[in-house]
Amino acid sequence: MTFPPLSPVLSPDDLVRHLDHHRITGAVATPREANLRNIQGFLDGDQHQHMGVVRTRDWTFDDVLALMQERVGISADPEHREGQDTISAALALAALERYARVFGEVVAAGGRILFATGHPAGLFPVYARLARVARRAGAHVVRVPDGFPFEDGDVRQIEDVVMVEQYGGLRHTHFPGPMTLSLERLRRDGQNPPDLVVADHGLAGAAGSRGLRTLAIADCNDPGVFVAEAQGQVEVAVPLDDNLPPRVYEPVTAYVLHHAGLDEHV
Known part of the structure; x- marks a missing residue:
């Protein structure tokens, strides 16, 4: 039996309008001062901003600012220090199409895919949906051995997505530790490394820095992930x-699946 997709596949123009309308791109909620502060935090090795990224070259503040303008679409004006900042819908759309191609290639090859998020309140359902479709299409969705301690919580995998639990709730985190621990657990369990990691924040940075093929979603205040992409660590x-x-990401997920050549039978 064939089931209809959970949301319609929008045309590129309609998806751009959707992204800007819901402020997924365009005039996003993240302020300029946070973007600039996090660039400096990344360069300083701040524990919340380095995101597990191993730098392979020297980066200056101006280098990273220019990179974020080129790959994200934040303001290029160095005198713009506070207020509204932006994400380019055109850059997002182009990246989504590259993301879909890689995802589709790995699924078609029956590859091993590990999903993980530091944003359980936003991106968890996106990855869970990708995982369901990938498994139905013949990919191997990697299962991490049962929950293990991380700081004052633990690492858990729910609906195939690795996340951090703390005090009975799911925790937002930038830290690379949950990914590092998960990969180590897989090794100790005798499992091969994933062929692809689909993640964000430090979970993506840690995977990419370990040489794993990695796809990421990142905000305009996550410069480390875009540095990792520029260094060839995040694909x-x-x-x-x-x-x-x-719910606002549902058309984004449908677009990725469509351009990955995957039908939804979930």
Whole structure:
């Protein structure tokens, strides 16, 4: 039996309008001062901003600012220090199409895919949906051994997505530790490394820095992920506001699946 998709596949122009209308791109909620502060935090090795990224060259503040303008579409004006900043819908759309091509290739090859998020309130349903479709299409969705401690919580895999639990709730995190621990657990369990990691924040940065093929979604205040992409550690980093209500991402997920050549039978 064939089931209809959970949401319609929009044309590129309609998806751009959707992205800007819901402020997934365009005039996003993340302020300029946060973007600039996080660039400096990344360069300083701040524990929340380095995101597990191993730098392979020297980066200056101006280098990273220019990179974020080129790959994300934030303002290029160095005198713009506070107020509204932006994400380019055109850059997001182009990155989504690259993301879809890689995802589709790995699924078609029956590859091993590990899903993980530091944004459980926004991106968890996106990855869970990708995982369901990937499994139906013949990919191997990697299962991490049961929950293990991380700081004052633990790492859990729910609906095939690795996340961090703390005090009975799911936690937003930038830290690379949950990915590092998950990959180590897989190794100790005798499992091969994933052929592809689909993640964000430090979970993507840690995977890419370990040489794993990695797809990421990143906000305009996540410069480390885009540096990792520029260094060839993350294959695709899609610039999107990464913490909106999950329903607004449904057309984004449908677009990725369609361009990956995958039908939804979920």
